[in-house]
Amino acid sequence: MHADPKGVLTGVHFLDGDHACCEGTLAAGARFAAGYPITPSTEVVERFAWRIPTVGGIFIQMEDELAASIAIQGAVWGGAKAFTVTSGPGFSLMMEHIGYAAITETPCVFVNVQRGGPSTGLPTLPAQADMMQARWGSHGDYSIIALCPNSPQECFDLTVTGFNLAEEFRVPVMMMLDECVGHMTEKVVIPESDQIAITPRRFTHQSPEEFRLFKPKEDLVPDMVKAGDGYRFHVTGLTHDERGYPSMNVETQDKLVRRMQDKLKPFTNGRALFEAVNLDDAEVVVVSYGITSRVAQRATQMARAQGVKAGIFRLITAWPFPEQHIRELAGRVKAFVVPELNLGQMVHEVERHAAGRAKVISVPHAGGTVHKPEVILKAILEAAR
């Protein structure tokens, strides 16, 4: 299925990442958004509020992020594609509902334009310090998908991808922008609508009598219905059986929680999205994502100019973590260098999957600006020694 042309602003634009992300939601078919203002992410919904009345849909500004993050899920069960947008403190408030989306398998998108924390932190300045929160922030065991664009163009492209993945796997998808990517303005090319692939909702073809709301298909993902179609279904955040009925026992819990984890297994290898730059002959690999990957690009060029074979493995799906790719690389490179605008988060994943077979060097940064390329270069040179 292709994008509905009504939402697609085909053409060559000069947009910042937040606005490009908004165009991505519209192209992806999102017709409902709920938000609560917070810097540096508000522009996404400001644009949506401006655009949506002529496209055909609704934006509602809710009373807080708790409300926004559950209103979108009501909208999804009503039949919409829906998303919310936030940063820092607002992302913290949304955590309970990320868990709710996970256990109810509600396809939806959370855009987080990361700023410096903790708490109110640095409202207008960048960080990448919510990466672990995106993965683990809600209580209990569950899995999500997190995407990290590094340009306004990718803010558009990956937002479409994010909505598609949410529908395919029925998980909440986190769009993990950072303040720099959100606020940098670059050329953004929006294709014709028939060039944009859209994953439709997996609506069941079964009758209400046959249908079971949480009975998984072969890919471990159940088909869906929406309210008002006569299925008389029940959705709960309690542990539930295939009918969706609460079931407080160890077996149901085990089956449900494992399935929620296992349905994203394809991402640890084949489905992982990444960009490989100069990896063929690399002895040092910079693992990076978001704005930091663009600084890493400069640093690896400088390293190559000094005769060190450096490359980049750029995480696009940060979660699920591309374990197998790191394992494979660890077998043939000398070292990984992991610069992040946090004091070391994704580096733990790299270490875990490198499993001692290659050196791993963290290049932490508390946020507020980006790394200096020289700092990453220094780590690369050290790693090559």
Add this chain to the structure above:
Amino acid sequence: MSDAILDIPLDMTNPVEPFLRMDRMPHIWCPACGIGTTVNCFARALESSKLDLNKVAIVSGIGCTGRVAGYANLDSFHTTHGRAIPFATGLKLSNPELQVVVYSGDGDLFAIGGNHFIHAARRNMDIKVICVNNLTYAMTGGQTGPATPTEVISATSPYGVFEPSFNLVQMAEAAGASYVARWTTYHVKQLSRAMEEVLHKKGFCFIEVLSPCPTLYQRRNKMGDGLDAMKFYKQVSKVRNGAPTSECALTRAGEIVVGKFVDRDRPDYLELLTHQMKETLGDRYADPEVTTCSEG
């Protein structure tokens, strides 16, 4: 509601069965709990409303009352604690032909969810909120909540509640609700009728139902069992339709003013939105087609 259905021989199947998920029975509620009574009234209201039940959805938060959604034979959502109203808001806006009922407890709707309640009332969101007010957090063991009257003993107020409580009907009116009523589980006919009435009324509607929790609230406060609760409600309730909600505050043992207090017409959220957009955008305004995500 017809009187005939209240007058049925014992060997007949219960007339409310079609409105319940019988495959989930028995329910979890204690004997003599008032929640079941309210559900019975709700089922009868659904029946007499003649609404297409495929187009009625029910949303609950968390608590003993929060379990209502799971027993109703409707599209039903058991959400998170306090957030039934914002969930219902999204559901209603994405699929406006649904009649969306929020069914939850006093703690859920007025403590953790209090902010959502006043904002949904302010917007006149077209949802119907039924609050089972048992004056306590029952599910978690009978702690003090925002509706617990002073002097009551609760699990977290062993020496008696001293903080003032909310007057729920006054708050609903002040925040903008289109319809506000209060009944008790003693007033089953009036409650059923009120529920039926709101199923046909546009805008944000609120019904508070005083309901006994014999297991925790009644027992701890030496108020007897379920039957004693009925006697108490009968004794202290005064029907005063149209009473100013400011005069309807509840105390531990004092008068319970019941009745319909507010019934007014205000444009609801979607009407306001549509009006504003048409006014400013004219022909450029596109009617929301929110639920199109399956089409090719």
